[in-house]
Amino acid sequence: MSVLGTSGCALSGGREHRHDGLVCDGDEHLVRAAAPFLQAGLEAGEAAVIATTPRAAGALRDAVGSHPLLHVVDRAGAYQGRTPTAITSLRRLTDRYTGDGVPRVRVVGEVDFGATERHWLEWQRYESVVNEALAGRPLWGLCVFDARRLPAPLLDAALATHPALLEPGGAPADNPRFVDPADYLRDLPVPEEPLEATPPRLTALDVREFVGLRHALATELAGTRAHPDAVEDLLLAADEMVSNAVRHGAPPVSLRLWTAEDRIVCTIGDGGPGWDNAFAGYGPAHGDDLSRGGMGLWLARQLCDHVDISGGPGGDGVRVRLTVRLR
Template identity: 60%
Template sequence: MSEPEHGPAGRHSHDALLYDSVDELISAAVPFVLEGLAAGDAAVITAGARTTGVLTEAVDGDPRVHVVERSAVYGTRTPAAVTAFRRLAERSAAEGIGRVRVVGEVDFGRTERDWLEWQRYEAVINIALAPWPLWGLCVFDTQRLPEQVLVSALRTHPNLVTPQGRGSNPLFGDPVRYLRSLPVPPEPLENTPPRLAASDVSDFIGLRHAVAAELATSGAPRDVLGDFLVAVDEMTSNAVRHGHPPVDVALWISPDRLVCTISDRGRGWDDPLAGYGPAHGADLSRGGMGLWLARQLCDHVDITHPGEGVTVRLTTHLR
């Protein structure tokens, strides 16, 4: 492990700290923050309450260290986190600050399905945040996090930090290849009769009304149902515009989740980064927002290529 060094000033640097104790967390993360302040960087902590408390106490409550609520950055869905970090960099740049150092701690959730979503995120941001002047130190408590998450941390961070210094991570691999290697979990509801099945869709207004009527029977909050309906609309429109007919839609409703699949017979695409930002960047007038919106409106968006065509599966938990 090399001595601590400055990451590139003009682009994203993505480091991981896997720590076993509070002392190890402090010994590695605090120098990262203080060296950043000395270099004129902004310093941000966005972590769980325990980690935030430990680190703010260790820097003696230095007012230059900004604490941002974890939920305000990471939210509940991964594209929102990508957007939040970009905005953080943009605000700092507007204030004349060239780079932002962030000690970040993802809430990976309680289930393997949740873990997988954030594993994807950790791989995606190596590319999605590459042009932004952000230096992230992602912290992982090895005593609390599941082994699956810790293994993923070693696969998705180019650099590792310890109390002894910072160095390149030999286990880091190509993010796109890693994303393609992740499984698409099976959905047991797909083995049961759907609440609604529409084949060779052509009447999109009628489909929307039919889906909305079925969703209304779930008793879920109106905003949750509205978000899910918009996501179904967007993915059906995408299938029609970019795929090849017939377009088929199936909807399942259970007490704890909503699931919808939209399938077409087009060639599809092989881009595991799709939907983590607008397809055309900041120019939203050019469209390309469908999958991006769906990832923000649903808990899980899975894309598969079952033989000919593409199937997009939308899932929202009814919390």
């Protein structure tokens, strides 16, 4: 076992979920491909949801026309800030509409990848993870990528993370560039953190319990400009990761803390045998049965802006790096 404990993603064995991509170069291209996709769903009695930029949503709504099963939702609400929350939002959206009796939900969505490569990485992970994390849900997602404004790495990610690509006219075609999600996630880099090359603000090299350590962490963070909510998020996430390491990992369990004007960084490591679950933390380990635990890494991913994991199977332990940005 390791610092991650049992916090993997509970994946369904079903394959009702579809996850297609559309790389387009303008509104006309978008409408020619996505409008027939939405119309086909409406004609089959399925719900159709648009969660794109306002401009794209307007073009699609005009093309499809008014329909009681067509819904335009706020993109920021559908893809809430952090990726596990976005996955939860899509699950709930699907459950809400299918609970009203529709057989399936079609979603045309457009992620806001953010302004930096560091933010891009979180959503690149998301685009691959949802192939498994939403498996079994009666959801057919169509992810829109605007070739006019997205950088090449994100367009490459679009091709690597979608099993099929939509053609003009709304027909999906198998994507030969699709990469198995587990392989794709393992190959994504763990970005360097410059703060780690500097002396930590707090170091604990052999953690056996968290009460005293939490007090020390809180004391250090009280001397920063961090908002109390950001401090509490980091404390809770670190608590979960240290608890997993102490309960399930091998000693020594360590913690290091760095602070800067724009972020807090905390690493937790253990001496366990390593880890090889690419989907860990994108859902509770035991699905909807939260009473069984397995929520540590899932909570950490929701509380922190970035969660980076290093240490593969057979390696020298596992390290989780938590980053909370100070806004």
